[in-house]
Amino acid sequence: MSQYRIALLVGSLRRESINRQLANALKRMAPSSFAFHECRIDDLPLYNQDDDSHQAAPVKRLKQEVRDADGLLFVTPEYNRSVPGVLKNAIDHASRPYGDSAWQGKPAGVIGGSIGAAGTAMSQQHLRNILAYLDVPTMGQPEAYIHVKEGFFDDAGDVASEGSRKFLQDWMDRYAQWVRLHVDAARAA
16 A cells, blocks of 8 residues: 655644644544654744745755655644745745745645634635645645634544534545545656
8 A cells, every 4th residue: 555645734833723733633534544744834934035045954854844745734724814924934935946846746735723713714715826826736625614612622632523523534535535646646657
């Protein structure tokens, strides 16, 4: 059975982040052939084009982690109706210098949770626009804007409600299918 290496990018730095909890729950729902590596983004300097010719060690590390991955999973909150700055900074770093993007062609899934009723709809839409420009084939359906209320996660960190658990399992199954479709085609080429 093929192994699929997934670069996981969580758009929140907060220790008790809803989205980190969601990412961990999703990893447990993934097929056993999927191995996740959470990419560290909290130590990246602010992107500055002047640094393209001498990227910092954390930037080089991120780019290599993305290049080594078969697929991408973005689990992100929404800050001020858009992508969190720390995630956008990471995306910018790994796409530069121009012509040396680590993202290109990596199949991706985008999901996120919030205490707000709209989930992370605007953040995900903005992220999808960014990924489209970077030539990242991003799964379009099903969309998942998760409204996280008190008790959404149980004490073990799993999704507590059967309905939400089924919805997220279906999402993860579709994501796994999306990654396999793209990765297997690339491996066969």
